[in-house]
Amino acid sequence: MKGKDRRLAELKAAIPEVTPAEAMALQARGAALVDVREADEIAQGSPVGAHRLGRGFLELRVEDSVPDHDQPVVTMCNSGVRSLFAAEELQKLGYRQLYSMAGGFSRWKNEGLPFETPQRLDPHARERYARHLMMPEVGEAGQMKLINSKVLLIGAGGLGSPAAFYLAAAGIGTLGIVDHDVVDRSNLQRQILHADARIGMSKVASARQALEALNPSIKVQGFETRLHSGNVEEIFSGFDVVVDGSDNFPTRYLVNDACVKLGKPNVHGSVYRFEGQATVFWPRYPKRRGPCYRCLYPEPPPPEMAPSCADAGVLGVLPGVIGLLEAIETIKLLLDIGDPLVGRLLTYDALKTRFAELALLRDPACPYCGDAAQEIAYVDYEQFCARTAA
Numbered sequence: 001m002k003g004k005d006r007r008l009a010e011l012k013a014a015i016p017e018v019t020p021a022e023a024m025a026l027q028a029r030g031a032a033l034v035d036v037r038e039a040d041e042i043a044q045g046s047p048v049g050a051h052r053l054g055r056g057f058l059e060l061r062v063e064d065s066v067p068d069h070d071q072p073v074v075t076m077c078n079s080g081v082r083s084l085f086a087a088e089e090l091q092k093l094g095y096r097q098l099y100s101m102a103g104g105f106s107r108w109k110n111e112g113l114p115f116e117t118p119q120r121l122d123p124h125a126r127e128r129y130a131r132h133l134m135m136p137e138v139g140e141a142g143q144m145k146l147i148n149s150k151v152l153l154i155g156a157g158g159l160g161s162p163a164a165f166y167l168a169a170a171g172i173g174t175l176g177i178v179d180h181d182v183v184d185r186s187n188l189q190r191q192i193l194h195a196d197a198r199i200g201m202s203k204v205a206s207a208r209q210a211l212e213a214l215n216p217s218i219k220v221q222g223f224e225t226r227l228h229s230g231n232v233e234e235i236f237s238g239f240d241v242v243v244d245g246s247d248n249f250p251t252r253y254l255v256n257d258a259c260v261k262l263g264k265p266n267v268h269g270s271v272y273r274f275e276g277q278a279t280v281f282w283p284r285y286p287k288r289r290g291p292c293y294r295c296l297y298p299e300p301p302p303p304e305m306a307p308s309c310a311d312a313g314v315l316g317v318l319p320g321v322i323g324l325l326e327a328i329e330t331i332k333l334l335l336d337i338g339d340p341l342v343g344r345l346l347t348y349d350a351l352k353t354r355f356a357e358l359a360l361l362r363d364p365a366c367p368y369c370g371d372a373a374q375e376i377a378y379v380d381y382e383q384f385c386a387r388t389a390a
């Protein structure tokens with residue numbers, strides 16, 4: 001008897017085998033189905049909902065996908081042999097309920113069980129996003145998610161510029177930009193998307209040039225308009241996350257109200273002189289309930305109390321820091337990794353070089369996101385600040 005056959009006989013005695021139909025039933029009851037085949041095999045199809053971990057890095061990656069050693073695990077390959085070896089390795093890692101799928105994916109397919117053909121990155125994308133692909137928190141599946149994501153930036157200004165650059169570089173497939181302004185020389189101290197040669201050009205067109213030069217594989221969708229109650233829902237409806245880079249109260253309230261109504265996360269940032277802050281307003285975040293902007297500030301201040309955007313002044317680098325925090329939060333939300341700034345306000349004092357964090361509590365009686373919230377009617381507050389982008 002060859003060593004291979006002897007080992008197989010030992011494994012068959014030690015690891016219970018299940019049919020593909022039984023594997024699917026186990027999966028429906030909470031078991032993890034772990035596909036250990038090579039990437040080129042998985043590209044031909046893999047059971048719906050399977051963890052596609054491959055064999056090479058299986059031991060290194062499996063605990064990120066299946067953290068609980070008590071969760072039943074069914075390993076599968078193409079014929080049911082490699083999966084037996086893989087199951088034994090998982091046993092050594094501490095998994096207690098292991099099964100191997102007899103007959104593998106070929107039998108799964110022959111029995112007409114549901115499978116899907118996972119989207120793959122092309123060679124250019126593999127090269128471009130190589131540093132993302134190395135991290136299990138992103139990986140190929142995560143990068144595909146980013147590529148299929150749509151993020152809307154409110155303003156191509158001080159906050160929107162750095163956020164847009166890095167989101168484009170990260171491969172967010174569709175970047176929407178709302179801005180009705182043109183590039184002005186006084187913007188260039190902080191709005192790094194734009195350039196001296198493009199003074200007078202619409203900010204949306206200027207942003208498109210900069211972003212497509214950085215990453216031609218993404219799509220920039222421009223909205224050269226002021227956001228108002230009549231267009232906000234139509235513009236927002238196609239996007240997964242809204243990044244608020246506006247610097248005026250009417251827009252902030254409108255962004256909040258539309259995000260609450262449509263259930264979308266509102267990644268919020270603001271800057272003033274040497275101080276900035278960032279948070280995520282998303283009352284419908286599945287893992288914990290956070291506030292909306294109106295839980296904290298139910299109504300905008302009267303126009304005479306708000307600092308004029310043109311007069312307030314800001315250190316040009318500061319929106320860079322805050323805009324990048326917004327970009328990172330956006331990517332975390334899209335990938336569902338880490339702990340987002342939902343219900344947390346991060347403040348940054350540039351002069352003291354000090355970050356601080358405040359808990360933001362939701363108001364259960366908030367008329368917009370609270371327990372007894374009514375249908376949201378949008379308000380066009382008086383535009384008391386001339387510019388819409390910081």
Ligand SMILES: [Zn+2]
Binds near residue numbers: 295296370
């Ligand atoms: Zn609220």
